[in-house]
Amino acid sequence: MGSSLPPKEANLFKVIVKSYETKQYKKGLKAADSILKKFPEHGETLSMKGLTLNCMDRKSEAYELVRRGLKNDLKSHVCWHVYGLLYRSDREYREAIKCYRNALRIDPDNIEILRDLSLLQAQMRDLSGFVETRQQLLSLKPNHRMNWIGFAVAHHLNSNSSKAIEVLEAYEGTLEDDYPPDNERYEHSEMLLYKISLFEECGMLDRALEEMQKKESKIVDKLSFKEQMASVLFKLGRFDESESIYRSLLFMNPDNYKYFIAVQKCLGLYSDNGQYSADDVERLSALYNSLKEKYAWSSAVKRIPLDFLEGDKFQEAADIYVRPLLTKGVPSLFSDLSPLYEHPGKANILEQLFLKIEDSIRTSGCFPGSPQKEPPSTLLWTMFLISQHYDRRGQYEIALNKIDEAISHTPTVIDLYSVKGKILQHAGNFAAAAALADEARSMDLADRYLNSECVMQMLQADQGEKVMCVGVNVNSNAEFNSMKGMVGLAEKTAVLFTKDGDQHNNLHDMQCMWYELASGESYFRQDQFDFHSYCLRKMTLRAYVSMLKFQDRLHAHEYFHKAAAGAIRCYMKLHDSPSKSSTEENDEMSKLPPAQRKKLRQKQKKAEARAKREAEEKQEDETASSNSSKSGKKQNARPVDLDPHGEKLVQIEDPLAEATKYLKLLQNNSSSSLETHILSFELNMRKQKVLLAFQAVKQLIKLDENNPDSHRCLIKFFHKINSLPTPGTDSEKLICNVLEAERPDIRDNVLGLVNEWQIQDCIDVHKLLETVFGDQDVANRWKARCAEYFPYSTYFEGIKSAIAAYIVDHSLDNSPENGIAPNPQLKSEGEIGTLNGTVHIVDDLSSLSIR
């Protein structure tokens, strides 16, 4: 390094390198400049200066200098290495790898470059390259533990677990007998556990067991050791031994559901679908009764039996379970119980139970049959629970009355307002839901969850502007900033699609998720990068590997699914109503009444001003942080979003092609989701790919033939193909033949009665009638019917949608939540079933179109 320089300058060069490593950038810069005074074209110095400037946030200069340095000294590995580092800092990992490879061509045994390269290979999942690099590192420095472990992990990631084991054993062979020394016991123990998990992974269960017995004294993490032991014994079929270990684990933590399930499995008492024979239920009850005696404080031991018990026994167990939680006041009680509503009959039992409890507390102040006086809050939490219960069952009227009662009992409990907002949302009044969410937010300004919830509700109610107000009022925290970002996006969309499109609500909602996720993902990637070396150093190998696997599975994650679905919808929307040029936009605006136009303009202006302000603030932040960069603590400031309103994103040439990309990801990763196929259907219909659309319909029917959405797609599909022109080309004829051949199958399969009508389904049906069939008369009749059943729905303009606007007045002089007269109770679920009567309209239509 710096060898071509005279001694004095060579020393200065060393200073640059050292200053860079110790983050004393100013000092490094000075040294570089004094070399360059004498040798203005010295390549390595130019490169190092560039690298130093890069850390001081002078990016464009940095690239220029590094490139010039490289040009002047193509044979220097330093220049190539620096170029790679520069790319790496901008997360251009592929380019960085190329640079490292060039550097290694010049200096093949440079440990530092090899190490950097290996990290990048792990990051980019170039696994065979990773193995190679790791091998080279090991042969260069076999006395470093980290190199052995790195080599083993590389093999493991490259799906060669047995090779990884060999490496680890070879490494152990190099150790003294009395290894490890006291200060490395934990690291060594992690290595052993890692090796054992490798044995287990390749099915070498006996070896795993043997190893565990031999090395038990050297393993520090006793909990993991026990879990591993129990798991291996279970896989070996030694259920008794496994069970007794799981029981001892329960002793350590009697609220870990995994342990309970494992004990059940050891006893042959576990079924994935939760179905048990009467005999099994008997045995399970006995098991949990005995566990309950041992672990009286565990809530898991009381909750799990609710899943398998039925009838009276279920009621009894549920009673025992909910009482202390109502006394204590656990707001999440309902979400804890909500999975039980999927079980037939349990909802009714719970309803009776809750009502009995409420009645008893009202009359005597005690639980049924108990002499113990309950605190006043028990009634509140009981009403809270009952309200959520009726909400879950779609009886919104009762739910609202109950929650209002709870609010007048104790008007200070924030959860009550949140739940009331949710009920109104489910009942179809988004504006009122947003008002309630905002009220809840106002009651604890420091609660981020409430902020987010409120923003979500407002977005659903298309109140982008209000969201901004909330944003300004609330302390800027990370979530909120990202939310502001997405609101900018949502607002832009609102301007673009001035007309209220369908999916509009969803659009807002989804697009934000997508936005958040995008930034979330990039953060995650960055984090992961730091982990590569950290984990190897700290030997937290098992966590490391599972983290990498998680990352690889990320695309199957629920949020990714949601986000991708949202993106696809956006693109389809863009296709349906292409963005307007500015003149058109103006036209659009001139159509609006003047007051609204003014508002819109103001909104745009405000948005622009805000964007400007934010950009300035960011810049200030950056200068501030670069000033403080001497301390080296500066976190990489996020680059300013060049496209804060998603304008470029929206002006895309072929939205359907973009949508197809996302769809492919969804099809690969979540093919069992109904939504994936619905999207595929919608997309392919737009692309006129009839057969692909048909495939999607078939998938839908296979997954759930009674789903209203499946049904809807089918109707749309046949409606479409009936209106296709007579086939002209051969391929069109072929398509036609295929469809004819498949038709009878489909007809027999579908058109089952829909069991439960959700408001969204009814809205969809209405849209279908209105747009696809264009039958305004039937659509209006449908709407009138729905308005009766969903009186709170603003979409159907139900009678209570207006009263229930619930404008929240923060001055509070007449709080509306107490002021609404009690409404006549909604008829029970059975009556909603009569909606099926009207379904025939649709069924008739669909069969018409099939014929």
Add this chain to the structure above:
Amino acid sequence: LAGRPTTPEREGQPEAETPPPCSRRTQPLKLRRGRERPGRRRTGAVREGGSARMGAGEGEVSASKAKGGGAVERTSLDGVRDKNVMQLKKLNTALFPVRYNDKYYQDAIASKDFSKLAYYSDICVGAIACRLEKKEGGAVRVYIMTLGVLAPYRGLGIGTKLLNHVFDLSAKQNISELYLHVQTNNDDAIAFYKKFGFEITQTIHNYYMNITPPDCYVLTKFIGQAATKK
């Protein structure tokens, strides 16, 4: 015991009743100026408040004895801040038939530890709101603007706890005078405060408008350095 105290700050008190504006000179202690401007008068305000105040004094004592310390253990106090002031507003809406203006809330927040929200197993169920006033000669006194507990949570000793808190704090800061207003027919509240050493020091005629009787008592308690009772 909602509104047990006093319906203090009943709007509409005559201008003449406000204390001399001596406190204007008092920057160092950051005291508030005199009491609020007279506001709107509301009919029937105290009537409703009166019924809500039923069962104040004695009810409280006997009930809190019956329930033992358990309820008090479930109770904790927290300060009033701009982040949670909405809780106080919600309480007042439920407890008093009067709307308090912004100054009331500013005063409550500014009184720092003298105004407190009472939480019963993490639910906000009551509050005491005070204002610090500077008298002629520089001495400070505490004016209790409101004290109240939501109806379902009365009789648990929560009001007592709030009041005792203010006594203790006053003693610590060498404040020897506390006062408040009560409508003259609110026997329960008067009895309650007498139990804590308050005495009627003045009667103000026509303090309230549109309600009968329109008169109020000023109840005052002087405390020495000694600790509070209870």
